[in-house]
Amino acid sequence: MELFRNVNVDWMGKAKYFVAVSLILLAVGWASVARNHWSLNYGIDFRGGTLVYVRFSSAPPLDKIRKGLADAGLPNSSIQQISDISDPSSKNDVVIGLEQQGQGDEALDAGKQKIVDILHNSFGGGEAGKSDFNSITPADLAAYLTQKDPLGLGTNAGDRYNQLAQKLTGARDTSYGGIVSNFDQLKSVDGVTPGVLNSLSSGFSLGDFTIRNVDIVGPKVGAQLRRQAILATLYALGGMLVYIAFRFEWVYGAAAVIAVFHDVLITLGFFSLFHYEISLTVIAALLTLVGYSMNDTIVIFDRVRENLRLMKREPFADIVNKSINQTLSRTILTSGLTFLTVLVLYLMGGEVLRAFAFAMVVGVVVGTYSSFGIAAPIVVLWNKYRGSQGSPVRSGSAAGKREAAVARR
Amino acid sequence: MSSQLTWKFVLILIVILVCLFGIFGMNQNGPTFPTSGAVLKQNLADRIRLGLDLRGGSHLVLQVQVEEAIGQRCDQAIDQLHKQIRDKKIITGEIRRVDDSHILVRDVDPNTSGAFRDLVNNQFTDWSLSPAAGEQNGYLLTMKPSVMADFGKDAMDQSIEVITRRINALGLTEPTIAFTGRGADEILVELPGEGDPTRAKSVIQAGGQLQYNLLADDQTYPSQIAALAAHGGVLPPGSMIVPGSSEAAVPSDQQQVYYILDRAPIITGQDMRGATPEPSTSYPGQYDVKFTLSTAAAARFGPFTESNIGHRMAIVLDSKVHTAPTIQGRIDDSGVITGNFSQQSAQDLSLVLRAGALPASIKYLEERTVGPSLGADSIRAGVRASLGSIIVVMIFLVIYYRLSGVNAVVALILNLLILVAFMAYVGAVLTLPGIAGVILTIGMGVDSNVLVFERIREELRAGKAPAAAVEVGFDRAFLTIIDTHVTTIVSAVFLFLFGTGPVRGFAITLVIGLIANVFTSIYVSRAIFDFHLSRMDRQEQLSI
Numbered sequence: 001m002e003l004f005r006n007v008n009v010d011w012m013g014k015a016k017y018f019v020a021v022s023l024i025l026l027a028v029g030w031a032s033v034a035r036n037h038w039s040l041n042y043g044i045d046f047r048g049g050t051l052v053y054v055r056f057s058s059a060p061p062l063d064k065i066r067k068g069l070a071d072a073g074l075p076n077s078s079i080q081q082i083s084d085i086s087d088p089s090s091k092n093d094v095v096i097g098l099e100q101q102g103q104g105d106e107a108l109d110a111g112k113q114k115i116v117d118i119l120h121n122s123f124g125g126g127e128a129g130k131s132d133f134n135s136i137t138p139a140d141l142a143a144y145l146t147q148k149d150p151l152g153l154g155t156n157a158g159d160r161y162n163q164l165a166q167k168l169t170g171a172r173d174t175s176y177g178g179i180v181s182n183f184d185q186l187k188s189v190d191g192v193t194p195g196v197l198n199s200l201s202s203g204f205s206l207g208d209f210t211i212r213n214v215d216i217v218g219p220k221v222g223a224q225l226r227r228q229a230i231l232a233t234l235y236a237l238g239g240m241l242v243y244i245a246f247r248f249e250w251v252y253g254a255a256a257v258i259a260v261f262h263d264v265l266i267t268l269g270f271f272s273l274f275h276y277e278i279s280l281t282v283i284a285a286l287l288t289l290v291g292y293s294m295n296d297t298i299v300i301f302d303r304v305r306e307n308l309r310l311m312k313r314e315p316f317a318d319i320v321n322k323s324i325n326q327t328l329s330r331t332i333l334t335s336g337l338t339f340l341t342v343l344v345l346y347l348m349g350g351e352v353l354r355a356f357a358f359a360m361v362v363g364v365v366v367g368t369y370s371s372f373g374i375a376a377p378i379v380v381l382w383n384k385y386r387g388s389q390g391s392p393v394r395s396g397s398a399a400g401k402r403e404a405a406v407a408r409r
Numbered sequence: 410m411s412s413q414l415t416w417k418f419v420l421i422l423i424v425i426l427v428c429l430f431g432i433f434g435m436n437q438n439g440p441t442f443p444t445s446g447a448v449l450k451q452n453l454a455d456r457i458r459l460g461l462d463l464r465g466g467s468h469l470v471l472q473v474q475v476e477e478a479i480g481q482r483c484d485q486a487i488d489q490l491h492k493q494i495r496d497k498k499i500i501t502g503e504i505r506r507v508d509d510s511h512i513l514v515r516d517v518d519p520n521t522s523g524a525f526r527d528l529v530n531n532q533f534t535d536w537s538l539s540p541a542a543g544e545q546n547g548y549l550l551t552m553k554p555s556v557m558a559d560f561g562k563d564a565m566d567q568s569i570e571v572i573t574r575r576i577n578a579l580g581l582t583e584p585t586i587a588f589t590g591r592g593a594d595e596i597l598v599e600l601p602g603e604g605d606p607t608r609a610k611s612v613i614q615a616g617g618q619l620q621y622n623l624l625a626d627d628q629t630y631p632s633q634i635a636a637l638a639a640h641g642g643v644l645p646p647g648s649m650i651v652p653g654s655s656e657a658a659v660p661s662d663q664q665q666v667y668y669i670l671d672r673a674p675i676i677t678g679q680d681m682r683g684a685t686p687e688p689s690t691s692y693p694g695q696y697d698v699k700f701t702l703s704t705a706a707a708a709r710f711g712p713f714t715e716s717n718i719g720h721r722m723a724i725v726l727d728s729k730v731h732t733a734p735t736i737q738g739r740i741d742d743s744g745v746i747t748g749n750f751s752q753q754s755a756q757d758l759s760l761v762l763r764a765g766a767l768p769a770s771i772k773y774l775e776e777r778t779v780g781p782s783l784g785a786d787s788i789r790a791g792v793r794a795s796l797g798s799i800i801v802v803m804i805f806l807v808i809y810y811r812l813s814g815v816n817a818v819v820a821l822i823l824n825l826l827i828l829v830a831f832m833a834y835v836g837a838v839l840t841l842p843g844i845a846g847v848i849l850t851i852g853m854g855v856d857s858n859v860l861v862f863e864r865i866r867e868e869l870r871a872g873k874a875p876a877a878a879v880e881v882g883f884d885r886a887f888l889t890i891i892d893t894h895v896t897t898i899v900s901a902v903f904l905f906l907f908g909t910g911p912v913r914g915f916a917i918t919l920v921i922g923l924i925a926n927v928f929t930s931i932y933v934s935r936a937i938f939d940f941h942l943s944r945m946d947r948q949e950q951l952s953i
Contacts (some may be wrong), residue, residue: 178782
């Protein structure tokens, strides 16, 4: 099976349209950044603050949560309903975000504590005097079971109750997503007898919510992480620039870096447009797309380098066109498959990976396009400029000569 | 098959076996041959270490207030300086602490300034001496930077030691306590499986600095001003004002009060041999902490309490008076800390006292807790997405490249096998971004194969024989693959060096995956092609 054969497109002749498309994409994304007072949508990793991910046993009334938060003096908190990975139609999961509270010395987790207290007051934490089964740790559960000894093992209990506690909390966390609404749900757990169930229901209540995830980042750390992420990206770009300059010519390196910079800017704009937050994981995605776009650009440049040796007389722009056409089949295939991969990730990877996958979905498209739409025209333009100066950059470096030898075989 | 090709396959087989052994053939007890599915699963679980985001747990970053520890050294130096100056009959004005690492000595009598300089140069070698700017006959003592760095490092090492002891005493499983590598004063604490770190946090943060001080005047004051006023506005020499709370059976009845204490402690936490919680005798339902003293401290404490019967003694914990009971009789080698403890808080305080005091206080900078149920969900979603995309990609490759596509599928599977095995051997931790790195590795792996295959097709189209087309295809694509992979590895290395947590997890899997990919998509794939070519008829077409 073959999709592309003998393609003959004058890519460089269309360079001005590509630039126009890029400018439009940039404008669309960054107009939304501008509306946001020129600030990117940083997540709490970079901004500092508190994020509490709560799961309820049934869809919670958001108004009630909002009111509880406002009454407690936290009116600026954000409440977001998110869908669950295993059950996209469920509306039981809520993420509550708090801005960093002042810069003072107060306890970092004061905000989290407040949220938990508010939820307890608004939704009740089960019956008074009983601990909540939905938030107990295996160790505490094991201690309780050992004390009650529902299996009547006496001193022979050994490790039995530890294992049982592990199995019970395991069933709660993996089969019921962390929240058990009825003790009978635990009937089928290996080793559970009616006695165990009795002992559980007499000693524990079943709370209506469980805290699934807490992120608290101090303001100092936020700023530090932001700086570190920017530095890591710049160093990575610098490293790639040097490597490409060494393998090709410096103008190729510069063109490739400008192209990936363009990709990152467009992706950031789209992040703002679609209200995704920039977290540490998203930075990993941005860096991935940098690598991916670079990969794509190098494949084309590599072909240009080879063709320069074979076609000594033709105009530079024609050589670049031919190189893009020759690699087009590979470009479409790889990009298509990668796009498919990240699309699966976007659809199936769950809430935690959603923003990451979004960056990749946008990045794969933009990264592929920028290789022939931005990077190649820059090299052609530079060549034209140098040509008018009398010394066009045609050949590659020493490495290029070795490759030419291989190509002629 | 030529002997060279045979050797290639032998090498590939060895790699596969080593990888399989690394993933499935071992568990924490050493090599164990998997005889059943359960053992296989257990081995896999033991070998692949999951990050906190996948297994659930707490991640805490805390900052040691190192300057506090340095400030304490400064205070000690000032005390010594006072003493030495008195002994050597040097005449000076005020001696003042400017900040954590500077001491200002004013108005040194010109007749004794030589003796003063000798004293500092000979006995205060941690400090450098210079004339104070804007002062006549004034001197500035500055702590030497190397000494300051040493103190700072000592404080950090000691903090890690103390925190480790405390966490181990809490009985949490497989904790990690290490430097973050981000700031020199930051410590990372990871507690796998811990869904609510509140208790661990308070135990870590407890200062644990305990001392017994005699009350200077046996009185309790409602405010600092009242305390000062009782002494005519001047503190008695060698004393200090310390806040505390009044004693009451119910905690809510307690009020803030102030005490004037002798500066020099009678005993400190270092004099302690052990501490245990026990039910309170004076307040039913509450708990006390009982401690025993070392022999040397007991020898001091016995006579001291005997000669101070009827006086009040304050139990000061982290610069706050806990209680100030009246000494009823001689106390030799044990004591009791009373004061509204619940069973758990009494237990925690005993634990902290046993583990020793922190050299400086601690602030939390970051706290991330992933509940076990979310971790389980993430794993499922991550693995499902990875498997889903791998299968889609493989089906496509076989449809598009036919037999050669099967070749690519074999190379991809081997690529993943090497990646997972390598992570198992070096003990790398698999995180959620790590799974994303795996998915990207698949993408790059596919790209390498596509590059080679497209090139071979091109050469075939140009009229080359299958064997020649394969050779040129691999040779040409090799250079491209090296360039693209090295570029990405260069950037991933920078990510690893300068990135944090999730970014690093991603970089690790990417680098390992890419190196494995170079091996599988060039070496292995080529070997399979060569094998196929060696058995092919001259006229036969390549299935690509």
